[in-house]
Each structure stands twice: as C-alpha cells, then as structure tokens.
Amino acid sequence: MSSRLALLTARSLLDNLSGRKVQAYYPGRSMAISSQEQKAITEAFDPGSASFAENPYDVYARLRDLDEPFYYPEMNAYLLSRYQDVESVARNPNMVRSLQAFMPAAYVAEQQRIAQFHDMPNHERFVQFSMLERDGELHRRLRMIVLGKFTRSWVARHQAMIEQTVDRLLDTVLAKVDVDFVEEFAAHIPGHVIGNVLGVPDVDCPQLRSWSENIVQYFDADRSEARKQVAEQATSEFALYLRDLIAQRRRKPGSDLLTHLIEANDAGELSEDELISTSLLILAGGHGSTIDVLGNGMIALLKHRDQLTLLRSRPEYIPAAVQEMIRYDAPLPFFHRYASVDCEVMGISFPKGTKFGLLYGAANRDPQQFAAAHCFDITRSPNRHVAFGRGAHLCLGNNLARLNMETVFSRLLARTKTIELRQSPRFRPGLASRGVSALAVALL
Numbered sequence: 018m019s020s021r022l023a024l025l026t027a028r029s030l031l032d033n034l035s036g037r038k039v040q041a042y043y044p045g046r047s048m049a050i051s052s053q054e055q056k057a058i059t060e061a062f063d064p065g066s067a068s069f070a071e072n073p074y075d076v077y078a079r080l081r082d083l084d085e086p087f088y089y090p091e092m093n094a095y096l097l098s099r100y101q102d103v104e105s106v107a108r109n110p111n112m113v114r115s116l117q118a119f120m121p122a123a124y125v126a127e128q129q130r131i132a133q134f135h136d137m138p139n140h141e142r143f144v145q146f147s148m149l150e151r152d153g154e155l156h157r158r159l160r161m162i163v164l165g166k167f168t169r170s171w172v173a174r175h176q177a178m179i180e181q182t183v184d185r186l187l188d189t190v191l192a193k194v195d196v197d198f199v200e201e202f203a204a205h206i207p208g209h210v211i212g213n214v215l216g217v218p219d220v221d222c223p224q225l226r227s228w229s230e231n232i233v234q235y236f237d238a239d240r241s242e243a244r245k246q247v248a249e250q251a252t253s254e255f256a257l258y259l260r261d262l263i264a265q266r267r268r269k270p271g272s273d274l275l276t277h278l279i280e281a282n283d284a285g286e287l288s289e290d291e292l293i294s295t296s297l298l299i300l301a302g303g304h305g306s307t308i309d310v311l312g313n314g315m316i317a318l319l320k321h322r323d324q325l326t327l328l329r330s331r332p333e334y335i336p337a338a339v340q341e342m343i344r345y346d347a348p349l350p351f352f353h354r355y356a357s358v359d360c361e362v363m364g365i366s367f368p369k370g371t372k373f374g375l376l377y378g379a380a381n382r383d384p385q386q387f388a389a390a391h392c393f394d395i396t397r398s399p400n401r402h403v404a405f406g407r408g409a410h411l412c413l414g415n416n417l418a419r420l421n422m423e424t425v426f427s428r429l430l431a432r433t434k435t436i437e438l439r440q441s442p443r444f445r446p447g448l449a450s451r452g453v454s455a456l457a458v459a460l461l
C-alpha cells in the first residue's frame with residue numbers, strides 16, 4: 018500500500034499532525050468509499066443526536082461494512098469498528114495514548130490549547146497526564162506499582178464489604194418499591210466501593226461522586242469556560258483532600274491501596290504528584306463506568322425477560338451474564354490511540370501522528386467475532402469482549418467492576434420476586450460513555 022501513502026500530500030500530512038480538521042486528509046480514501054457514501058455515513062454518525070443515543074449499533078454496523086477506517090472530521094480521527102482491527106491496534110505498542118510519547122513538547126502544548134485542555138493547572142497536572150495518558154516505560158512503572166496490590170485475589174477480599182454496601186442500599190430501595198435504579202441505587206455504589214478499596218473513610222465516600230463527575234465531565238464535547246472551572250475546582254479540592262488523607266495514612270497506615278501507593282512513594286518509586294494522580298484516576302476511571310454499566314445491565318435484563326427468568330432460575334450464570342451485560346452495552350465505547358510511527362491499518366498506510374478512534378462498542382457487536390452478536394445471551398461462551406480494552410492499558414479495575422456487578426445482580430435477584438420497567442429509559446447522547454441518567458423501575 019505504499020503507493021497509497023505516496024498519495025499523501027505534504028500539506029495533508031502537516032494538517033493532520035497539527036490537529037486541524039481536514040476533511041480530505043487522505044486522498045486515497047475516495048478509492049474505496051464514494052463521497053456519497055462518506056456523506057451518508059457522516060450524517061448518520063452523529064454521536065450528539067437522540068437517534069444515535071437510542072441505537073448506535075445500526076450506525077456501527079455500517080461502519081464495520083466499510084473496507085477502510087471511517088474518517089471522523091470532528092475528532093480528526095480514523096474510526097475502527099471491526100473487532101479484529103480494534104483489538105490489534107489496542108495491542109500494538111506503537112499505537113499510543115499520548116502525543117508526549119513521540120512529539121515535541123511545544124507541539125503537545127499547542128494541541129492541549131486547541132482541545133481547550135490548557136489554563137487549568139491542577140487538571141493538567143493530576144488528570145490530563147495520569148497513567149492512562151502515559152506510554153512505554155513511564156506507564157509500565159506506574160501500572161506495575163498499582164498491580165503490586167490491586168490483584169484479582171486482593172480485590173476478591175472486598176466481597177463482604179461490597180455485599181454490605183449493596184444490601185444496605187437495597188434495604189432502602191426495596192422499602193420504596195418504585196425507584197430510580199440509577200439515581201437512588203447504582204450511583205451510590207462506586208463511591209463507597211472504590212473509596213473503601215482506596216482507603217477513603219466511609220463518611221467521606223459520598224463526596225467522591227461529585228468530585229469524580231465534575232472532573233470527568235470535562236472530557237465530553239462541552240468544554241465551556243463554566244465547565245472548565247468546575248473541573249479545575251473539583252480537581253483542586255480532591256487533590257487537597259488526598260494530601261490530607263495521605264498525611265493521615267502516613268501516621269496510621271492501613272491495608273488499603275493508598276497506603277500501598279504511599280509506601281511506593283516513600284521508596285522513591287513514584288512522586289507525590291503521581292500518587293495523587295493515580296488515586297484520582299482509579300476513582301474517576303471506575304466511577305461513572307460502574308454506574309452506567311449497572312444501569313445498562315439492568316435495562317438489558319428488563320428488555321429480555323426470558324434472560325431475566327433464566328438468570329433467576331440459574332444464578333450460576335451470573336458471572337457470564339455480567340460479562341454479557343458489559344459486552345452488549347459497553348459503558349466506555351470509545352478510546353483513542355496515536356500512531357507513534359508510520360503504520361498500516363486495514364491494509365492502508367498512515368503516517369506517524371494519525372489519530373485512531375477505537376470503537377469498543379462497535380467491536381463488541383461484530384458478527385465476525387460473536388455469533389448472533391445483537392442478541393443478549395447470558396449463557397454466551399466464550400465472550401471475549403473488548404469493553405475493558407486490550408494491551409498495555411487494559412482496564413486495571415476490571416476485576417473490581419465485575420465483582421461489583423456480580424454482587425449487585427445476585428443480591429438484587431435474591432431479594433426480589435420480580436422487577437418491572439416503569440418507563441422506557443433514554444440513553445444520554447455522546448461517544449465516550451454510554452448510559453442512562455434515570456431508570457424508573459419497580460422492585461417487587
């Protein structure tokens with residue numbers, strides 16, 4: 018495909034590297050996708066629309082049918098939607114999260130400015146350059162420190178705590194019968210569970226929700242000045258809170274993740290900024306995704322009553338059902354990578370600096386990988402979905418996320434006779450997360 022690469026003009030290469038929106042960056046594209054087809058799919062691919070929110074999967078299917086990546090000008094990114102392509106790019110060490118890994122500092126700063134990620138010193142310091150946004154040795158060092166404690170068996174030791182949290186919340190919602198499953202139940206779980214794993218005292222856990230939401234919301238399309246200030250303020254408050262908590266843990270160590278990170282800090286393995294940013298990432302990375310995946314899983318069960326009935330009669334399917342809920346409606350359906358070297362994707366050459374969008378949500382419905390990919394099947398096996406990513410950045414919290422969900426659905430089914438959907442739920446628009454803000458159900 019080198020002849021295709023040769024088609025790139027110096028101008029279009031520069032445009033891509035400078036992050037400008039370039040409609041016709043890749044001239045070779047027209048060889049496979051007619052301009053009419055590109056226009057039709059561009060119109061259909063509107064993550065901000067209500068129709069996309071309701072059902073992104075038909076649009077994803079059209080993207081998968083293309084024989085090359087779909088160029089999405091809004092992000093100046095090439096979207097990958099087939100399982101095999103998404104997986105191989107996510108696994109490829111030359112495909113990185115951060116521009117810092119291979120571009121000059123001035124260029125990175127300019128990109129931060131274009132994306133409105135500048136002028137927010139604490140957000141930049143603790144959120145934008147967290148472990149998730151690092152690559153290579155820098156990333157590996159931080160990840161290995163966390164994994165030194167955050168193993169599957171250590172996570173499993175928190176089962177009793179998760180059960181207590183879930184049962185306490187269920188006591189309240191079961192007494193009410195008609196409830197908003199998301200707002201009154203699911204939204205309270207990650208603050209307590211992740212907070213506890215980190216070592217945040219119970220009394221402070223409710224506060225974690227608004228910090229986490231306000232910090233993460235700035236990654237949405239709305240980068241207004243007001244949102245910027247809210248995100249910066251939340252980051253500053255959380256960093257201040259953590260500094261206090263770190264001082265307390267230094268005086269009185271615990272068996273929590275924060276104590277483990279403090280020990281690594283004392284041993285000179287990570288800086289205090291990295292300690293704060295890693296704690297913040299663990300909280301923020303797991304907060305919204307947990308709420309969304311609980312809501313999405315509940316909706317899938319309620320819309321597929323045969324599967325709900327089967328699960329009630331065969332609770333041993335709970336782990337498989339949870340995996341299927343995560344595959345069927347992934348709460349984090351999109352992440353990006355940059356090519357740190359010239360590369361070939363779907364048989365087409367792309368230059369260093371090209372941005373790719375990995376549509377994990379589309380890959381999870383690829384019929385080439387999953388039989389009856391659009392069916393919600395709690396007995397699906399194997400179920401090698403990519404909702405937790407792949408490769409170097411594979412979700413660090415995946416064991417905790419699954420344990421949370423398994424506990425929620427097993428306690429919920431054990432303590433109810435039936436669950437009814439009271440109102441058809443509305444998914445929020447957007448590409449980076451998928452979930453509902455309200456879910457009216459009756460727990461009977």
Ligand code: HEM
Pocket residue numbers: 107114148149150160211298299300302303304306307310343347348349352353377403404405406407409410411412413414415417418
């Ligand atoms: C069902 C719930 C969750 C889903 C679907 C999910 C999904 C993901 C995905 C797709 C990535 C990889 C991003 C990429 O490819 O660039 C990721 C990374 C990460 N997740 Fe999760 N996540 C979930 C829950 C959690 C929880 C509960 C935690 C922590 C308690 C967590 C912590 C992290 C961290 C720290 C990373 C960054 C790992 C790295 O950069 O090496 N996640 N998550």
